[in-house]
Amino acid sequence: MAAALGIAAVSVAAVAGCGAGLTTDRPVAGAPAPGTTAGPTGSVTPAAPMAASVPERLDIPAIGVDTPLLRLGLAADGTVQVPPIAAHAPAGWYDGSVTPGQRGSSVVLGHVTVGRYGDGVFLKLGRLAGGDRVEVTRADGTTADFTVTSAHRYAKSAFPSREVYGPDPRPVLRLVTCAGSPDAATHSYPDNLVVTAVLTGTTGSTGHGG
Numbered sequence: 001m002a003a004a005l006g007i008a009a010v011s012v013a014a015v016a017g018c019g020a021g022l023t024t025d026r027p028v029a030g031a032p033a034p035g036t037t038a039g040p041t042g043s044v045t046p047a048a049p050m051a052a053s054v055p056e057r058l059d060i061p062a063i064g065v066d067t068p069l070l071r072l073g074l075a076a077d078g079t080v081q082v083p084p085i086a087a088h089a090p091a092g093w094y095d096g097s098v099t100p101g102q103r104g105s106s107v108v109l110g111h112v113t114v115g116r117y118g119d120g121v122f123l124k125l126g127r128l129a130g131g132d133r134v135e136v137t138r139a140d141g142t143t144a145d146f147t148v149t150s151a152h153r154y155a156k157s158a159f160p161s162r163e164v165y166g167p168d169p170r171p172v173l174r175l176v177t178c179a180g181s182p183d184a185a186t187h188s189y190p191d192n193l194v195v196t197a198v199l200t201g202t203t204g205s206t207g208h209g210g
Contacts, residue, residue: 046170047145049102049103050171050209051140052098052209054095055099055100055137056069057069059134060128060133063128065122070090070091071095072092083121085115087117091121094108094109098171100136101142102209106174107164108176110122112177112189125177130148133145144199145201146173147197151193152194154191159192171199172197174196174197176194177193178191179192
């Protein structure tokens with residue numbers, strides 16, 4: 001049985017929104033990947049990196065996520081853009097990171113809640129366990145298959161941009177959302193949850209990346 005990652009799912013009122021609080025600081029390269037905050041999940045052997053291809057869809061069967069992916073860039077202040085606060089808002093891929101399956105850190109962001117619209121696409125992200133599958137469908141017709149290996153919860157005031165956005169020798173996917181109990185007045189969350197998954201397989205015909 002897969003080992004639980006130890007990050008509880010966030011339970012919030014329907015009116016509480018992740019809002020601008022999801023923004024996870026300025027991406028900075030040059031640091032190793034963070035270590036796990038959970039118990040061991042067993043060894044995972046990374047698959048060979050894939051060639052670049054823009055992601056189109058994200059599926060996480062264990063928590064019922066099936067979402068198209070927006071393309072996110074940088075906001076005017078240099079922080080990473082976030083998906084809109086809107087009904088059925090999808091998750092988004094930060095296009096300053098590698099495409100999912102390439103060597104390095106590919107970053108996908110999604111909301112826990114979307115204001116008056118209710119639950120967000122990543123409401124149940126904290127329920128993932130080591131060994132759970134994450135699948136990313138790409139524009140070239142291939143699917144990058146990832147296996148969850150670890151999770152971190154960080155105070156937003158101490159979000160480790162260098163670790164989350166920095167280089168990684170493996171092809172990894174980092175899923176980012178809000179965490180903690182929302183402020184009653186602002187409906188903003190104090191923390192971020194970062195789930196890391198390693199590429200362990202591919203589906204479809206594809207060339208390999210370096």
